[in-house]
Every structure is written in structure tokens, then in C-alpha cells.
Amino acid sequence: MTAFTLDQRLAADCHELTVVEDTHILLMNNRLIPWLILVPHTPEIELHRLNADTFAALMTLQHQCARFIESQFSIDKINIGAIGNIVSQLHVHIIGRRKTDPYWPGVVWGNPTREPYTPEQVTQLQTALQDHLQRPL
Amino acid sequence: MTAFTLDQRLAADCHELTVVEDTHILLMNNRLIPWLILVPHTPEIELHRLNADTFAALMTLQHQCARFIESQFSIDKINIGAIGNIVSQLHVHIIGRRKTDPYWPGVVWGNPTREPYTPEQVTQLQTALQDHLQRPL
Numbered sequence: 001m002t003a004f005t006l007d008q009r010l011a012a013d014c015h016e017l018t019v020v021e022d023t024h025i026l027l028m029n030n031r032l033i034p035w036l037i038l039v040p041h042t043p044e045i046e047l048h049r050l051n052a053d054t055f056a057a058l059m060t061l062q063h064q065c066a067r068f069i070e071s072q073f074s075i076d077k078i079n080i081g082a083i084g085n086i087v088s089q090l091h092v093h094i095i096g097r098r099k100t101d102p103y104w105p106g107v108v109w110g111n112p113t114r115e116p117y118t119p120e121q122v123t124q125l126q127t128a129l130q131d132h133l134q135r136p137l
Numbered sequence: 138m139t140a141f142t143l144d145q146r147l148a149a150d151c152h153e154l155t156v157v158e159d160t161h162i163l164l165m166n167n168r169l170i171p172w173l174i175l176v177p178h179t180p181e182i183e184l185h186r187l188n189a190d191t192f193a194a195l196m197t198l199q200h201q202c203a204r205f206i207e208s209q210f211s212i213d214k215i216n217i218g219a220i221g222n223i224v225s226q227l228h229v230h231i232i233g234r235r236k237t238d239p240y241w242p243g244v245v246w247g248n249p250t251r252e253p254y255t256p257e258q259v260t261q262l263q264t265a266l267q268d269h270l271q272r273p274l
Contacts, residue, residue, distance in 0.1 A: 085242035
């Protein structure tokens with residue numbers, strides 16, 4: 001595995017919660033929406049070109065993150081997206097949506113309304129996520 | 138497997154190209170954007186709650202559809218999305234994006250600009266997709 005550098009726009013928009021399975025797990029710094037981003041350490045930019053093992057590990061993490069969001073927040077729907085039109089570094093969005101959130105029923109991308117987390121909220125979510133990832137699926 | 142009925146909004150917006158692996162493959166009726174939609178025949182609405190076999194089959198189809206779009210159109214990026222805020226029936230978008238398309242670099246969802254395919258274009262894509270799905274991965 002070559003050295004990995006997180007895209008600077010992802011780094012600016014998000015908190016780095018943890019790294020597992022050669023994958024960064026980021027928290028979008030917007031407490032209006034529970035929103036995690038997986039960034040596998042790969043130069044590939046398309047999901048369908050990942051090798052089978054890397055893709056399977058990424059999907060396992062995607063499911064774990066969706067369950068984590070469900071466990072921590074009262075949500076109505078999970079949204080999954082791999083877009084990459086602006087930030088080409090491969091990343092997968094896992095987003096908890098509520099019918100009362102400010103973007104519903106639209107998608108979250110392209111919407112500038114944001115409220116940052118407090119440092120305490122980030123630490124609480126980081127600890128809870130790390131605990132969640134230790135549990136069997 | 139219980140009887141499957143395609144959501145009426147998906148049916149109104151799309152052409153039904155084929156059914157494989159208990160999954161409808163739809164073509165969004167908008168020739169500005171190469172846009173396929175997979176609709177597995179399941180009452181489940183969240184990807185992370187599908188059983189492992191159903192999820193794996195869906196991801197294989199997702200990859201095949203992404204490759205099909207790349208083979209038929211000159212594109213710059215594939216966008217993948219499972220949203221379901223408006224149509225809850227589980228469906229996965231596989232979209233070929235061009236830097237010159239009318240929505241770039243934004244996402245396609247929520248954008249009303251559309252141009253329908255001709256019947257001949259739909260038939261050509263349907264035949265090409267069915268041929269593509271017969272080939273080994």
C-alpha cells in the first residue's frame with residue numbers, strides 16, 4: 001500500500017473519527033445531519049474497479065456505519081452515495097435522514113446549510129463509533 | 138418471493154430494460170444522462186438490511202451496469218446512489234456523468250431538465266445491455 005493522503009477538501013469539511021481496514025471514517029462537520037464518509041486507501045476512484053476483497057471490506061464497513069447511525073440517532077432513512085464529481089478521491093457517503101431535517105426529501109449534496117459539532121459531540125461520537133466497530137456484525 | 142410490483146413513480150419515469158436475478162433494470166427516460174436503476178424484488182428498503190446473498194448479487198449487477206455505461210457512453214465518472222427519500226422501494230442509481238452534462242458537477246437528483254429517449258434508442262440500449270449481461274465479469 002502506498003502512502004495515503006486524505007483529500008484536503010474532505011479534511012477541511014470533516015472530522016477524522018478513526019481508521020480501520022485501511023479506510024478513514026470521517027464525520028461531516030454538520031450536526032444537522034448524521035453523515036459519515038468512508039475513504040478507502042486506494043488510488044482507484046470507481047467502486048466497480050476495486051478488487052473484490054477491498055470492495056467487500058468497504059461494504060462491510062458501510063453496513064456497520066449505517067447501523068451505527070441508526071443506533072445513535074433517530075432517523076427515517078439511510079442515504080448512500082458514491083459521487084466523486086468534485087472530490088475524485090474515492091469516498092462513500094452514509095447519511096442518516098430525518099423527515100424533519102432541513103434538506104428532506106432532497107439530497108444533502110450541494111446544500112450549504114451547516115452547523116458544526118462541538119468538540120465534545122465529536123469525541124462522544126468517536127468513542128461510540130470505535131465501540132460499535134468492536135462488536136460482531 | 139412474494140409478488141413484486143414496481144413503484145409507480147419509477148415505472149412512470151423509466152423504461153424497463155430487463156429483469157435479472159430477481160432485479161428490475163430500469164433506464165431513466167432522460168437521454169441527457171446515461172442512468173440505470175436497479176430495483177431488487179424485496180420489501181426491504183435499506184441496503185444494509187438485505188441478506189448477504191441478495192446484497193452480493195445486487196452489487197455484482199451494480200458493477201456490471203457501471204461497466205455497461207462505460208462501454209456505451211463516453212463518460213468521466215460513475216455516480217452511485219441509494220437514496221429512497223421520495224420513492225421508498227429499494228433502488229440503486231448507476232449514473233454516467235460527463236463534465237459537459239447539464240448537471241455537472243452537481244448531482245442529478247432534483248434536477249428537472251430532461252430529454253426523453255426515442256423508442257429506437259431504448260431498443261438499442263436494451264439489446265446492448267442484455268448482450269453485456271451475458272458476458273462473464
